[in-house]
Amino acid sequence: MEWLELFELALPVMLKGALYTLMFALVSMVLGLMLGFSVALVRVARLPVLSQIAAVYVSAMRGTPLLVQIFVIYYGLPGIGIEFDPVSAGILALTLNVSAYLSESMRGAIVGVSQGQWQAAQSLGFGWWQSMRYIIAPQALRLAVPSLSNSLISLIKDTSLVSVITVTELMLATKEVIAQTFQPLPLYLAAAGIYWILSASFERVQKRVEARLEASYRR
């Protein structure tokens, strides 16, 4: 098969798959950040019962393979009458998984802001939530960005795992083209290249965010 022909055949399918991959990554990222922040808050505030539940959740999500989590949600839960379509199941699994990692990064960063900053905020009349929102969280964000980015880059790559539940994202799309063309090496390399481009673009976003947060300290 000619290169050009292969390219023409593979490109539209793989680009469509890449769009799915991007969608999975972005949606899980946003939901994961929200859930992760809530989990971090519950644990930092040491809310009784809730914070224990949160700790177990984080430990379970970090201590079991994402692949197993996807299987439990998509193939397991229907056994007790909870059914998801593949896209929802994929987003749910990725969100639950990444938010556990994100919550730990945020919790570490929040705890890393000195006790003196809490005291200063409280001495001015800020309550717990106001101290968190206006004083602690903005500083924690700056501390957390590098490790949050790590988890988010992993997330982009982890989306390939939802191919196992019949979602035609980049990985499964690639496999389908290979089934027609029997050209695994160039096509898998192309898929790897696309993942790399996605991750590298995200790294650039991260650099920009970091530079902006840093600038507000020095200006």
Next chain:
Amino acid sequence: MSSMISINNVNKWYGDFQVLTDCSTSVSKGEVVVVCGPSGSGKSTLIKCVNALEPFQKGDIIVDGISVGDPKTNLPKLRSRVGMVFQHFELFPHLTIVENLAIAQTKVLGRSKEEAEAKGIKLLERVGLKAHAHKHPGQLSGGQQQRVAIARALAMDPICMLFDEPTSALDPEMINEVLDVMTELAKEGMTMMCVTHEMGFARRVADRVIFMDRGHIVEDCSKDDFFGTPRSERAQQFLSKILQH
């Protein structure tokens, strides 16, 4: 004179270790009280109990008629009326100087941003730092940061001010600029409770001196009595060590 801060038999423990034992004293309106004593004597802990940054287990503290230890007390509201200056300044590093002064005015007192910033600028002018309004704390020297911290507390129109070793983290040449601001504040009639080792400041400005040792208030007397003839041997030792230089 009516009492602004009244501390009655306050006891505090960290686990089994008692850090404050039966501490009682009071600060009248307009009075300047210096709290001194060796490190580990509990003076910082005591002053942090006054605005409930540190909890205590026994006794009571009344600030302007409001009980600090009462679980029903709205602590954020009480704290918003009591200014506090910390050893390590604790300016908010992610905000500019004027934002540092404005944020609690807007979020806690509900003032408009314009009003809060105008007041902030006025107070910066007063501590001689108006030119730095739009810098970040990290760009200022320690002495400048501490003057900003004092201005930040004043921006809330406090009924009294607590100082927790405000000059202990400063280079020697910066101590006086901070003490000058504090002296001026005292002359204007601000009620002040200051934990400090600056005996010169105590001599010039204080009305009363409290000496603490191992969690007890050992000496609580007028400044003249304290620097003249302190009654306790422990205070005499402390003074002889600290006043040699």
